[in-house]
Amino acid sequence: xxxxxxxxxxxxxxxxxxxxxxxxxxxxxxxxxxxxxxxxxxxxxxxxxxxxxxxxxxxxxxxxxxxxxxxxxxxxxxxxxxxxxxxxxxxxxxxxxxxxxxxxxxxxxxxxxxxxxxxxxxxxxxxxxxxxxxxxxxxxxxxxxxxxxxxxxxxxxxxxxxxxxxxxxxxxxxxxxxxxxxxxxxxxxxxxxxxxxxxxxxxxxxxxxxxxxxxxxxxxxxxxxxxxxxxxxxxxxxxxxxxxxxxxxxxxxxxxxxxxxxxxxxxxxxxxxxxxxxxxxxxxxxxxxxxxxxxxxxxxxxxxx
Numbered sequence: 001x002x003x004x005x006x007x008x009x010x011x012x013x014x015x016x017x018x019x020x021x022x023x024x025x026x027x028x029x030x031x032x033x034x035x036x037x038x039x040x041x042x043x044x045x046x047x048x049x050x051x052x053x054x055x056x057x058x059x060x061x062x063x064x065x066x067x068x069x070x071x072x073x074x075x076x077x078x079x080x081x082x083x084x085x086x087x088x089x090x091x092x093x094x095x096x097x098x099x100x101x102x103x104x105x106x107x108x109x110x111x112x113x114x115x116x117x118x119x120x121x122x123x124x125x126x127x128x129x130x131x132x133x134x135x136x137x138x139x140x141x142x143x144x145x146x147x148x149x150x151x152x153x154x155x156x157x158x159x160x161x162x163x164x165x166x167x168x169x170x171x172x173x174x175x176x177x178x179x180x181x182x183x184x185x186x187x188x189x190x191x192x193x194x195x196x197x198x199x200x201x202x203x204x205x206x207x208x209x210x211x212x213x214x215x216x217x218x219x220x221x222x223x224x225x226x227x228x229x230x231x232x233x234x235x236x237x238x239x240x241x242x243x244x245x246x247x248x249x250x251x252x253x254x255x256x257x258x259x260x261x262x263x264x265x266x267x268x269x270x271x272x273x274x275x276x277x278x279x280x281x282x283x284x285x286x287x288x289x290x291x292x293x294x295x296x297x298x299x300x301x302x303x304x305x
Contacts, residue, residue, distance in 0.1 A: 003028065003292070004038040004053035006046070006070070006081075011062025012144045012165055020267040021059035027284045028057075033292075040065075046073050055292060056081040058264055063139060066264045067093040080299035082291050083243050084263040092239060092261045093139050095170050105238045107231060108257045110173040110250070114138055117163075118156050121171070126155065132174045135159055137166035148174065177252030180218075182232040183265070183276040185244050185287075186294045189229045190276040194218045215272060217279040228256050235261055243294045246273055 005028075007021025008014055021037065028035045038049045038056070043064060050056055056079050064070060068090035074081045084092070091097045096114045103109065111129050115121055126133060135158035136146035145165045147158045155171070162169040183190040196214040220228070232247040235258060246265040249256045265273040277287045 001032075001292075002034045002036065002052065002054045003057050004036050004050055004055070005057045005059055006038045006040060006050070006065075007059040008039040008041060009060045009062065009065045010040070010043065011060075011065060013061035013065075016266060016268065017059055017061045017065065020061070020271070024057060024059050024267050024288065028288055029285050032289070046070055047077065050074070050077065050079055053079065055079070055296070057288070057292065058082050059267060061264060061266070063093075066262075067139065075302075080296055082264075082295045084241055084245065088240050088242070089263050092241075092245075092263045095136075095138050095260055096168070098239070098261060101238055102235065102258055105234060107234055107238065108255060110175050110257055110259070112170055112172040114168050114170050115159060116168050118159050121155060121159060123152060123155075126152065126171065129173045134170075134172045134174055135162055136170055136172070137162045138168040138170045139166050175250045175252050175257055177250045177257075179259075180228060180249050180251055180256075181272050181276075182228050182247045182249065183244070183273050184232055184236050184241070184247065185277070185290065187233070187236060189232055190273075191217045191279040192220060192225060192228055193272050193276055195272075215270075215275060217276065224251065224254050224256075227254075231256050231258060242298050244273065244291055 005021045005025050007017045009017050025035050025037060036053065040046060056074055058070065058081055060066060060070060066089060068086035071081060071086040071089050075086065091101065099109050099112060113122055113125055131152065132148050132150040134146060135149050135155065145162045149155055149158050159169050179195040181193050181195060193215050228249060235247050236245060239261060244265065246262040248259040250259060265271065267274065274284050274287060
């Protein structure tokens with residue numbers, strides 16, 4: 001099987017995508033597959049550079065990668081690919097839409113509002129939520145242009161910065177608690193990881209700098225662990241996920257709150273999904289095998305329908 005590792009892209013997360021892609025290429029079993037790089041520099045590359053591959057392993061992040069557009073093109077080309085469907089990818093990329101789905105299913109998530117300009121900021125609602133709050137691009141990732149704002153008078157500048165990266169900005173309640181992540185592989189949860197950033201929050205530097213945060217597989221009290229696993233699987237079902245997804249949460253007073261879902265989780269050496277899989281004896285190479293296997297099964301289901 002000729003597998004193209006699709007990386008790069010046109011989003012603000014291009015460099016992280018290239019890191020993920022290179023690491024994925026290095027760790028695939030070369031005895032099983034022919035591995036080729038597919039570096040996306042412009043949108044039409046997804047058509048011209050994938051025509052000779054049998055399977056697309058997506059290492060893209062951000063817009064035109066994680067938002068369902070590339071998945072839709074690959075569906076049109078009849079090229080199977082790793083991860084979630086176009087519609088699930090699109091909804092999970094849109095934090096506002098994700099939260100609306102979660103709220104409809106009574107899944108805990110922080111309070112929020114979305115604005116398309118500084119004129120739409122509802123300061124009365126923000127005063128009700130209380131400060132600090134997070135300001136971030138609604139469809140961004142890797143904590144690019146994400147700021148923890150502690151004063152009302154700093155909101156406007158933070159929104160302006162985030163609008164440089166996206167046409168819509170989320171202002172979200174800050175819940176002070178323990179940040180954890182629960183990875184779901186083929187509908188089953190993997191060990192929970194606790195995240196302790198060495199910066200004020202789990203920002204870009206903490207995520208992608210060696211030693212920027214302590215990320216440890218943890219055994220929580222049974223009741224809390226079951227809550228986190230259940231809420232993660234509830235998210236999986238509510239958003240019709242498939243193959244693999246990472247659910248990021250904050251735990252406060254033993255109550256988990258969902259922050260967001262990552263349908264194309266990072267795959268660098270610092271990334272959380274490989275760490276979680278390793279804790280149950282799944283090596284990086286085996287994890288890649290499983291993602292390919294489960295993705296092909298999903299593709300066959302779609303063809304059968």
